[in-house]
Ligand SMILES: [Zn+2]
């Protein structure tokens with residue numbers, strides 16, 4: 366048997382959406398009528414194993430005709446799952462697909478006449494074209510959308526889905542959706558960095574890696590939110606928007622309650638989540654680089670130990686008092702007392718016996734082959750004293766001028 370109407374599928378069409386469209390265009394109440402005739406089990410409509418090669422012949426097409434939009438292909442050496450041309454790996458435990466209860470952008474369906482594969486991704490919660498959250502439930506009966514509905518824009522209860530009410534999505538979520546949709550469809554983006562997202566870095570990564578690891582951001586900044594909530598995508602987008610500022614804020618929030626000043630330990634949970642697997646470490650190298658950069662130059666409440674960033678030891682901006690003492694040759698107690706007097710700015714972390722001081726190496730000038738006979742300008746004098754110029758100026762204003770003057774003179778002699 367061949368159906369009366371046999372529309373061909375679109376390049377970016379959802380496989381299961383296509384099955385609903387074929388059923389609707391042939392006037393059936395539900396795709397079940399066709400599946401039943403082909404001996405395809407009902408469960409296939411909520412499974413990545415939908416047998417496209419059993420379905421295609423009823424359209425008068427070769428069994429392989431739907432391979433490009435299938436989620437899996439029968440044993441041919443490759444038992445993996447996929448969406449369009451992207452591999453999803455050999456297992457779906459990370460649930461990349463939203464199969465049982467689909468989501469839709471009724472506006473897209475109205476305009477294009479088909480449901481896009483993008484909305485089969487569980488991470489897809491908003492439409493980047495219409496800027497609204499997707500439709501998950503029917504306004505009339507409040508039931509989740511079903512694959513066994515009579516039409517793409519008709520609920521099982523008979524209500525039209527075309528005019529459903531949907532909330533606008535946040536700008537950052539819409540931007541993330543635009544990047545992911547472009548990735549899935551291999552399309553060019555009109556805005557190369559919407560909402561300041563690191564779109565180019567994201568686009569070069571395998572889709573599977575993005576789907577598997579991006580939600581981990583939300584495990585930190587959207588704690589306790591249900592894994593199917595649109596909030597998850599918003600958490601991801603927030604961590605990556607206005608790159609890298611958004612990421613730095615994400616990291617700052619993350620360590621607010623941490624007591625340790627050791628950078629590596631402060632962000633232990635984050636490191637474990639994102640960089641413990643070899644693959645993630647490799648694919649997210651751009652994220653790791655920025656993470657290190659944040660530790661080296663922005664995180665003034667922690668210290669990146671030399672072993673953690675061996676290639677970048679000289680770039681470390683925040684150092685312990687012990688290291689400052691070693692670098693300057695000045696006694697720890699001197700440095701501490703200068704800090705108490707307000708001459709040497711140090712960041713104080715923790716309290717009581719666990720108080721630690723962190724110095725900003727950018728503010729400390731180290732001596733450079735100074736000869737005692739040099740006539741010292743203010744900058745050089747500060748260098749000789751191993752204190753910042755600003756500190757030297759402050760010395761003059763706070764009555765420590767004499768001390769400085771003495772040393773200054775001794776330099777001249
Ligand atoms: Zn749309």
Ligand SMILES: [Zn+2]
Nearest residue numbers: 503506520522
């Ligand atoms: Zn309904």
